[in-house]
Amino acid sequence: DEIKRIESLLSKYLPSSEISILNAKGKVKASPETIFVIKTAQEFSRISGGAFDITVGSLVDLWGFTNRDYRIPGAQEIQSKLKVIGSDKIIVNEEENMIQLTFPGMKVDVGGIAKGFAVDNAVKKLKEQGINSCLIALAGDIYCLGKKFGRPWRVAIRNPRGQGVFDSVHLEDRAISTSGDYEQYFIRDKKRYAHIIDPRTGYPAQTGVISATVLA
Numbered sequence: 001d002e003i004k005r006i007e008s009l010l011s012k013y014l015p016s017s018e019i020s021i022l023n024a025k026g027k028v029k030a031s032p033e034t035i036f037v038i039k040t041a042q043e044f045s046r047i048s049g050g051a052f053d054i055t056v057g058s059l060v061d062l063w064g065f066t067n068r069d070y071r072i073p074g075a076q077e078i079q080s081k082l083k084v085i086g087s088d089k090i091i092v093n094e095e096e097n098m099i100q101l102t103f104p105g106m107k108v109d110v111g112g113i114a115k116g117f118a119v120d121n122a123v124k125k126l127k128e129q130g131i132n133s134c135l136i137a138l139a140g141d142i143y144c145l146g147k148k149f150g151r152p153w154r155v156a157i158r159n160p161r162g163q164g165v166f167d168s169v170h171l172e173d174r175a176i177s178t179s180g181d182y183e184q185y186f187i188r189d190k191k192r193y194a195h196i197i198d199p200r201t202g203y204p205a206q207t208g209v210i211s212a213t214v215l216a
Contacts (some may be wrong), residue, residue, distance in 0.1 A: 002122045002125045003117075003118045003119075003121075003122050003138065005121075006033065006114070006117060006118040006121055007118065009031055009033055009034050010033075010034065010037060010110050010114040010117070010118075011114070012057070012066070012107075012109055012110075012111070012193050018030050018031060018034045018099075019034070019108060020165070022099055022101065022108060022182075023057060023101075023106075023108060025099040026100065026101045026104070026106070027098060027099065027101065028098070028099055029096075029097050029098055030085045030097055030098070030099045031097075032097075032098065033117075033121075035092060035094060035097065036117075037113060037114060037117055038090060038092055038099055038108070038110075039092055040113065040117075041053075041054040041087060041093075041110065041112075042087040042088075042090065042115050044113070045087035045088075046087070049085075050199055050200050051198070051199070051200070052112060052199075053086065053087050053199035054087060054090075054108045054110050054112070054113070055084065055085050055086055055087055055089060055090065055106060055107070055108055055111055055199070056085060056109055056122065056197045056199045057106075057107025057108050057109035058081045058084060058085075058105060058107045059078070059081050059085070059197050059199070059202055060084075060105065060107075060109050060195070060197060062077060062078070062081055063193070063195075063197065063204070065184055065195045065197075070186035070193070072188060072193070078202035078203070079202070081105075081202060082202050083103070084103040084104075084105050084106040084137050085199050085202075086199075089101065089102045089103055089106060090102070090106075090108070090156075112179075113139045115139060115140075115141040116141045116175070116177060118138060118141075119136050119138055119141050119142070119143050119175065120143070122130045122177075123136060123137060123141075123143050123145060124135050125206055126145065127145075131144065131145070131147045133145060133146035133147060133148065134146070135148070135153050135167075140177055140178040140179055140183075141175070141177045142155055142170060142175065142177070143174075143175045143176075144171040144172060144173065144174055144175075144176070145173060146172065146173065147172055148174065151170075152170035152171055152172040153170065153171050153172065154168055154169070154170055154171075155168060155169055155170075155171055155176050156168045157169070157211075157213055158178070158182075158211075160181070160182045160210045161182070162209065162212035166211075169215070171215070174215055174216065175215070175216045176213060176214070176215050176216075177213070177214050177216075178211060178212070178213040178214075179196065179211070179212055180194075180210055180211035180212065181194030181195075181196065181204075181210050181211070182194075182210065182211065183195075185199075185204075211212055
């Protein structure tokens with residue numbers, strides 16, 4: 001129920017969500033949860049030098065990753081979208097619980113942060129109910145609470161090129177998240193275009209990194 005509640009606020013695929021209303025109208029009176037996620041995303045954008053930026057929503061749409069109608073946009077299309085990219089272009093008024101996008105055509109996509117936030121909230125709810133052992137998995141975002149029958153939880157990391165497992169880790173009261181270029185992507189002329197967009201270039205990130213796992 002808690003995960004569904006967070007999804008109802010943050011999912012761009014639900015027209016009634018606060019994120020969808022923000023994207024459609026350019027502003028929204030938001031819940032404390034949505035404001036927290038937006039402000040946290042702005043901070044991650046700042047400390048990453050813009051590598052992480054939730055205002056890539058229009059670029060994600062442009063490349064077809066939202067509806068899986070993949071395409072390679074023209075350079076001019078990408079340049080026009082880059083004008084509305086930047087977390088500093090989001091205004092958060094906490095006194096009035098308002099979030100506002102300052103440029104027409106701006107879109108936020110919190111897919112890179114919302115699932116982890118939902119997992120955190122779910123773990124908090126379980127702890128409040130006295131549960132001290134469980135594993136919560138939302139796609140690549142996983143939290144291991146306590147032990148599994150007296151032993152740490154074992155989480156496998158998928159081989160990003162091929163079948164089977166690349167490695168595994170043993171976790172207790174820790175989170176793990178994996179992302180890569182092997183889940184959402186398309187190939188044109190033998191080149192792979194993945195869903196992780198570099199907000200500074202407007203193109204799918206070309207870093208040589210095909211999978212990254214973070215423990216927290």
